[in-house]
Amino acid sequence: MKQGLDVSASSLVDDAPRRRRKPFLLRRKVQRRVLPWVVIILLFVLWEIVVRVFGIEQFLLPAPSAIFQAGWQWRWPILDNAWQTFMTTAVGFFIAVAFGLLAGIAIGSSTMVYDGFYPALIGFNTIPKVAVIPILVIWFGVGTVPAVITAFLLSFFPILVNVATGIATVEPELRDVLRALGASRWQVIQKVGLPRSMPYFFASLKVAITVAFVGSIVAETVAANKGIGHLMLVASSRFEVPLAFAGLLVTSVMGIGMYLIAEVVERRMTGWATRGVDGGMTAQG
């Protein structure tokens, strides 16, 4: 008896995972943070080497060093124009969020609104938005407004579709439970439809913010006198190709930044939908 106890005790000690802490750079968490940067830096290094070894002309493909140099040299105009693009995109995006949410609720909660409006919306969404910009210029003139509207036009559709889907797919039994309590249609939307469409909504924000940038920059290259799109157009027309590339770089940094913000908000708001990832505790029995 006593021996048996001893055996189990010692085997417990032996089996107990005595993991030594791994070296800093080999830890999984650290790797996940560091690896993306390593990949980006390697890409730039490779790019630099290719440009130098093959002697590629700067107006065809500038080396990263030249791009960063141009970026630093023109830092104030770039920042100024980047701020313009950022504001344009943000305004268009937030209008898209408000409109997409409201229209999504309306379309998702009523089959009549859905049947009536959805085909028209799909038809509208198939129009290439670049083709609309000249018309916007006729209406609003060259400047900020067409860019804001283009950003809005591109980004509201994914939001609308996702919110509408979330609300339209409420389980019938759940709806019965609430209606048998005397809940109004708006209460069913408020208590069940909206919360359950939130994961769809935040997923769509990530798509929407990216295409909003596409919209504002395209509009700026076509019809604006300010903004990163305009700056790149001017730079390439003056064969300042490194500056054009610097603009591109700034755009992608802004896009990634907005995407990350959307992701953080998503995780905060709808942690319940990604429960598997955080490994919540599970009760049995």
Place this chain on the structure above:
Amino acid sequence: MNLVDLDRVSMRYGEDDEGTLALHRTTLKVRTGEFVAVVGPSGCGKSTLMKVVTGLWPATAGTVCVSGREVVGPLNIVGMAFQNPTLLPWRTTLANVMLPLEIVKPHCSRLKRERVAYEAKARDLLALVGLKGFEAHFPWQLSGGMQQRASLCRALVHDPSLLMLDEPFASLDMFTREELWLALQDLWLARKPTVILVTHDLREAALLSDRVLVMSARPGRIVAERIVELPRPRTLEMTYDAYSVALVHELREHISSARSSAA
């Protein structure tokens, strides 16, 4: 006094005479405080009966009265639980149970002021079904049986005068089911709501109800009725004694004849 009174109620799906006839001239009376079980072959319109009684779907013909008034729209005094627990995944167990209080008329306006009292009530209910300590857990952290218990609490938290249960234990294993039978009996004995329980399980019907109704195959109507004369509180052992076994056998007979007459 009858809480539920169905008089020759028919229910047809679809907009014209072509639709499926799910209920055919069903007459049903349930006394206030009574526990009634409805059994029948599958697809006999038991769930349709629930929807008609609660006013979620209007009857095609006949009259439906609940607590003396004719039902024209969804009632707001009903607690419902289904085979699927249908808890909201973004709410904790406690918040899920409190959901009806945010909607039902006298409670929703008082909820803000008397939050503490209402929360205590919900906690008591959860404790009664053995979920003490799980109030802050989310549904996905609970097992299927625990989710179903929480769903029962949600159906009861606003003291409904009518409780509609649509095969609430059908997807659970035998042991969990037996446990929940007793939990449901405790809940019923403590508050005495009127209950209509739709089930496939004849033992369940015999153990829980005061009266068992047998429905015929589609189009459904009530073909047999048996009073269960067992003392309360009932125990699981009672489902194996001679009386219950004979009752279950008899109900079985009715259901098989209902099935064969339809075929």
